[in-house]
Amino acid sequence: MNLLVWAVVLLPLGLAFASGLWGAHQRVRPLMFGLLGAFTLALVALWASGEEPVARLGDLLAGEPVNLRWTGPAAPLVVAIYAALLVYIGRTLRPMEESPPASLAIVLALSSMAIAALLVDDLLARVIALDLVSVTVVALLTVHSPASARAPALWHYVPLRVADLCFLYVALQLWRGTDTPTISVALAGAADHPRGQLLAVTAAALGAAWIKLGLPPFSGWLMAASRMRSPARLTAAAFGPPLLGAYLLSRLAPAFAAAGPAVGIALALASGFLLLWGIRNVRRGADRAGTLLALHGALGLWSGLTPASGLYILSFVPVRVVILLLYPGTDAAPAAATNQAARLVDRLGHLALTAEAELEAGIGRLTRAPEALGTHLQRAHRGRLRENLLWALLALFAILLTLLVGAGGAP
Amino acid sequence: MTGPWAPGLVLAPALLLVASAAVLLRPGSARRAGALSLLAVLLSALPLTAAWVGRRCDVILWAPGTAEPGGTALALRLDGLSIPFVANLFAVSLLAFWYALGYLERVRRPEWCYSLLLVFVASMLGGLLADDLLLFLVSWEAMLLASALLLVGWGEGPRASAVTLRYFIYSQGGSLLLIAAMAWLAHTSGSTQPEAAFRAIRHQPLPVLQSLGAMLFVGFAVKMAIVPVHGWLPDAHAIAPMPVTILLAGAMLAMGAYGMLRFALLGLGPAALMPLQAPLMALGLVSQVYGAWQSLGQRDLKRFIAYSSVSQMGYVLFGIAALSSAGASASVHHILGHGLVKSLLFMAAGVVIASTSRRRMSGMAAIGRLLPVPALSLSIGLAATAGFPPLLGFHTEWRLLLAGLEAGHPLLAAGAFAAPVATLAYALVLVARMMECPAHEPPAPVAAPRPMRVSTGLALALVLLAGFLGGPLGRWIADLLPEMEAVL
Numbered sequence: 065m066n067l068l069v070w071a072v073v074l075l076p077l078g079l080a081f082a083s084g085l086w087g088a089h090q091r092v093r094p095l096m097f098g099l100l101g102a103f104t105l106a107l108v109a110l111w112a113s114g115e116e117p118v119a120r121l122g123d124l125l126a127g128e129p130v131n132l133r134w135t136g137p138a139a140p141l142v143v144a145i146y147a148a149l150l151v152y153i154g155r156t157l158r159p160m161e162e163s164p165p166a167s168l169a170i171v172l173a174l175s176s177m178a179i180a181a182l183l184v185d186d187l188l189a190r191v192i193a194l195d196l197v198s199v200t201v202v203a204l205l206t207v208h209s210p211a212s213a214r215a216p217a218l219w220h221y222v223p224l225r226v227a228d229l230c231f232l233y234v235a236l237q238l239w240r241g242t243d244t245p246t247i248s249v250a251l252a253g254a255a256d257h258p259r260g261q262l263l264a265v266t267a268a269a270l271g272a273a274w275i276k277l278g279l280p281p282f283s284g285w286l287m288a289a290s291r292m293r294s295p296a297r298l299t300a301a302a303f304g305p306p307l308l309g310a311y312l313l314s315r316l317a318p319a320f321a322a323a324g325p326a327v328g329i330a331l332a333l334a335s336g337f338l339l340l341w342g343i344r345n346v347r348r349g350a351d352r353a354g355t356l357l358a359l360h361g362a363l364g365l366w367s368g369l370t371p372a373s374g375l376y377i378l379s380f381v382p383v384r385v386v387i388l389l390l391y392p393g394t395d396a397a398p399a400a401a402t403n404q405a406a407r408l409v410d411r412l413g414h415l416a417l418t419a420e421a422e423l424e425a426g427i428g429r430l431t432r433a434p435e436a437l438g439t440h441l442q443r444a445h446r447g448r449l450r451e452n453l454l455w456a457l458l459a460l461f462a463i464l465l466t467l468l469v470g471a472g473g474a475p
Numbered sequence: 476m477t478g479p480w481a482p483g484l485v486l487a488p489a490l491l492l493v494a495s496a497a498v499l500l501r502p503g504s505a506r507r508a509g510a511l512s513l514l515a516v517l518l519s520a521l522p523l524t525a526a527w528v529g530r531r532c533d534v535i536l537w538a539p540g541t542a543e544p545g546g547t548a549l550a551l552r553l554d555g556l557s558i559p560f561v562a563n564l565f566a567v568s569l570l571a572f573w574y575a576l577g578y579l580e581r582v583r584r585p586e587w588c589y590s591l592l593l594v595f596v597a598s599m600l601g602g603l604l605a606d607d608l609l610l611f612l613v614s615w616e617a618m619l620l621a622s623a624l625l626l627v628g629w630g631e632g633p634r635a636s637a638v639t640l641r642y643f644i645y646s647q648g649g650s651l652l653l654i655a656a657m658a659w660l661a662h663t664s665g666s667t668q669p670e671a672a673f674r675a676i677r678h679q680p681l682p683v684l685q686s687l688g689a690m691l692f693v694g695f696a697v698k699m700a701i702v703p704v705h706g707w708l709p710d711a712h713a714i715a716p717m718p719v720t721i722l723l724a725g726a727m728l729a730m731g732a733y734g735m736l737r738f739a740l741l742g743l744g745p746a747a748l749m750p751l752q753a754p755l756m757a758l759g760l761v762s763q764v765y766g767a768w769q770s771l772g773q774r775d776l777k778r779f780i781a782y783s784s785v786s787q788m789g790y791v792l793f794g795i796a797a798l799s800s801a802g803a804s805a806s807v808h809h810i811l812g813h814g815l816v817k818s819l820l821f822m823a824a825g826v827v828i829a830s831t832s833r834r835r836m837s838g839m840a841a842i843g844r845l846l847p848v849p850a851l852s853l854s855i856g857l858a859a860t861a862g863f864p865p866l867l868g869f870h871t872e873w874r875l876l877l878a879g880l881e882a883g884h885p886l887l888a889a890g891a892f893a894a895p896v897a898t899l900a901y902a903l904v905l906v907a908r909m910m911e912c913p914a915h916e917p918p919a920p921v922a923a924p925r926p927m928r929v930s931t932g933l934a935l936a937l938v939l940l941a942g943f944l945g946g947p948l949g950r951w952i953a954d955l956l957p958e959m960e961a962v963l
Contacts, residue, residue, distance in 0.1 A: 121944070188873060192864035199863070207911075213908040225861075225899050229892050236877050264889070405905065409900055413772030420769055427706065 065117035069132050071106040072142060073119075073180050073461045075148070077098055080172035100153070110134055117182055121189070129247055129293040130186040137377075138182040141311065144381035145182075145303045149175050153384055167207050171299045174200040178303050182311060187235035194231060194276075194308055200222035201304045205285065208292045219405040220285035224305060226280075227275035230268040231312065237265045251315060255322035266323040269316045270330070271364075275398040276309025277361030278354075280341050286361075287354040293393040301357055302384035310364040310380050314373045331365050353391035357384060481532040484551040486602055490519040491597035492503060495590045504584035506576065512589045513572040517595065517737070520565045523679075526553050533606065548668060552606035555955035556741070558805050560603050560733045563814040567725035568596050570818045572959030575718035577924030578825060582716065588629050592718065593663025595621035599726055603733060608657045608667040615653065618730065619646045622723065630714040638710040645707035649697025653734075656690035662891060668708060672752040673742035691739040694757065698731030699788040702762040712781035717825040720777065724784050725814040732791050732810050736803055755796035758886045760894065762789025767897035771904060774821050776834045779905065780820045787813050788900060794875045799902070802878030802889035804953040806873055811948070812867035815941055816859045819934040823852035826927050830920035836904075840911040845920050848928075850909045852935045857902035859938055862895050867938065 078101045121130040181193035202221040209217040239245045242253035277288025289300040320327045346357040360383060366402055367376035494515030498508045526532045536549040569897045578583050598621055601614030627639040664675035702709035712720050766786025775778040794806035826849045827842060828834045843850040862872035879888040941948060
């Protein structure tokens with residue numbers, strides 16, 4: 065059974081390598097169907113067994129064993145990913161020309177990373193998996209952008225990385241509090257943290273989930289993914305970062321509840337903001353798919369605090385796949401937001417140069433200060449011989465006095 | 476003298492100095508001088524590797540006053556703290572000398588350049604092995620002198636002399652503080668052996684210890700190019716010939732961190748330094764963000780990478796300032812990673828410059844298409860710098876952040892989580908630039924000399940390997956530092 069857990073994580077990666085290596089469609093097809101069949105069988109066997117097998121990854125990170133666990137909350141989501149992958153492959157394999165192999169390989173790698181992120185039971189290993197998912201999604205966005213917009217598309221990684229850093233903060237705080245990076249143990253002890261720390265952890269976790277769900281003002285990457293014409297949008301927007309954000313919310317729900325009413329108030333305010341944003345977008349006729357996806361993501365914020373969270377997370381991938389199938393992509397305005405990011409970085413860079421020049425000038429003035437002071441004094445005392453001699457004698461007297469006192473006090 | 480391989484401690488720097496003289500005495504082609512230098516670096520690593528098996532080796536060179544209690548002795552020591560730094564020095568030197576075979580082919584007086592490079596490496600090694608304050612200071616000054624001569628003699632561009640003068644003034648300012656601190660230490664304790672000297676002054680009033688700590692921290696901060704004493708670094712890195720830049724960035728900056736750990740943290744102990752903790756952490760954080768911010772605006776590729784060193788040294792200071800064994804071992808881990816990654820970045824940048832004769836950031840458009848391997852090397856180096864898992868930066872980043880959280884300054888620790896975003900921003904600037912499609916097709920690149928390309932490939936392999944083995948590497952470093960664990 066443990067081998068099957070490995071198979072579920074590694075087979076999509078094998079598929080990705082196969083499609084990336086061979087490239088030629090006719091040769092890839094039988095191999096892909098073979099691997100896909102094995103993937104299906106592994107999932108069926110795991111599901112039918114009713115067991116919770118564990119595959120050991122080793123103690124690669126913090127000196128504690130890292131495992132992949134086929135457990136209750138994550139298992140149905142892996143099946144949902146598989147189903148979405150089937151829809152994607154079904155739509156890609158028919159008109160093969162529409163989906164270049166590079167994109168196919170990226171999508172399959174994304175599936176593997178997402179499954180690993182769901183199954184891994186170590187906080188740090190999950191941070192790694194989340195970050196790999198983020199990078200894979202950005203790679204997908206870049207590949208599907210026109211040549212001129214590829215470089216700006218890279219900037220979508222910034223908000224996703226911020227989310228990963230927020231989760232890293234959560235992971236390290238939970239680890240510190242419970243002295244273990246094992247997720248289930250760390251989460252069980254989360255409610256015992258000091259209140260201030262618990263609030264900070266909750267805020268960071270909500271921040272991470274907010275960005276992963278693609279909620280405004282961090283919705284740029286999700287909008288870009290939903291606008292793609294390629295079926296790859298099914299994967300990026302359905303089971304990429306959004307699913308992991310929603311899963312994060314559902315797992316951290318006990319910590320939110322322990323943090324007190326402040327979290328509820330924050331979520332109520334957030335809901336008002338999101339509702340207004342959704343209405344505004346719908347009235348403007350803006351990107352329907354993107355807006356619906358963001359509003360669906362916003363539902364996760366509430367469901368995290370209610371018993372409906374289980375239902376929400378189970379229906380997450382199917383609902384999103386339906387939304388994306390109903391509203392096809394247009395490839396419109398791909399890089400407006402990212403160009404803004406690039407312009408902002410340009411402005412910051414220009415400001416940095418000015419600041420450094422000012423700093424240099426300041427240091428220069430500082431180093432020239434003694435010389436300037438000397439020149440000033442020289443000018444002020446020019447032609448005043450007697451007065452200057454008097455000052456010199458006084459200084460000499462002070463030095464002599466110091467030497468005499470020093471000599472008298474010496475042992 | 477302890478350990479069967481203890482003589483290796485003398486042999487290694489001596490071999491480098493002999494090779495330095497040999498290169499001058501038997502001048503030949505640049506390639507021959509380079510090959511001899513590379514061989515000397517490789518051979519000098521062997522006795523130290525053997526000594527490492529004994530884990531801790533001491534050797535006394537000269538002991539005029541050891542009969543008296545706390546007397547002086549010129550001594551060398553290889554212990555848990557110096558091993559990772561020595562390993563870093565040899566890894567970076569190996570890459571730099573290999574790279575130099577291609578880079579220094581056409582410089583004037585290559586034998587002098589190689590000779591000084593060997594003296595530079597030998598002096599850094601002397602500093603790392605010195606178990607005597609005087610010997611440390613002599614090595615430190617030799618390191619500054621050798622690097623300054625390399626800058627003024629082989630610096631590129633019309634500003635070489637002015638930049639060297641500035642480098643010299645900054646470095647000597649830091650050195651003066653170190654000389655004053657160590658003279659004070661030796662005078663108060665009556666010994667020049669660091670362990671005995673620090674043991675003897677532990678009973679001094681706290682303000683005295685704190686003043687000493689502050690002097691040591693500032694003196695070594697100059698070498699680490701911590702903001703606001705970083706002014707020497709960007710220009711020096713930009714004008715130096717690439718092998719010198721690699722040694723400056725990969726190995727010499729680490730000397731500052733070594734000094735902080737050896738003399739300030741291990742010597743004075745965390746209790747005496749506790750009042751300095753918050754200011755030092757804040758300084759580390761400012762360096763992280765300021766260096767990254769400055770990188771965003773740079774127009775020159777080498778200055779761009781140089782400012783990223785300022786930022787990375789901020790991470791190291793942040794870890795040291797945590798005043799814990801976790802923070803110290805994370806900093807050492809980060810230094811090892813920084814040495815490899817910075818070498819890779821400068822080496823790949825050198826290949827790009829040699830192939831295209833372009834070093835302005837605006838000229839980097841389409842490099843991804845024209846020179847895919849150097850562009851990939853730059854991208855992987857930047858990803859490692861930005862802490863992208865599973866590359867090396869990630870392993871050190873979470874350790875440093877965890878040490879920061881445990882230091883008891885929650886706001887500073889939370890602020891440290893923002894610094895990697897600034898790092899990512901400048902990393903993306905170059906990666907995006909390399910992916911851009913220029914309006915006019917740039918001229919086709921020429922092939923850079925083979926040693927430059929091959930050594931860059933080796934650096935890339937080492938960066939990837941160190942990243943994938945990041946967890947075990949971190950544990951190896953932590954295991955090497957039992958003294959640190961005991962003191963902290």
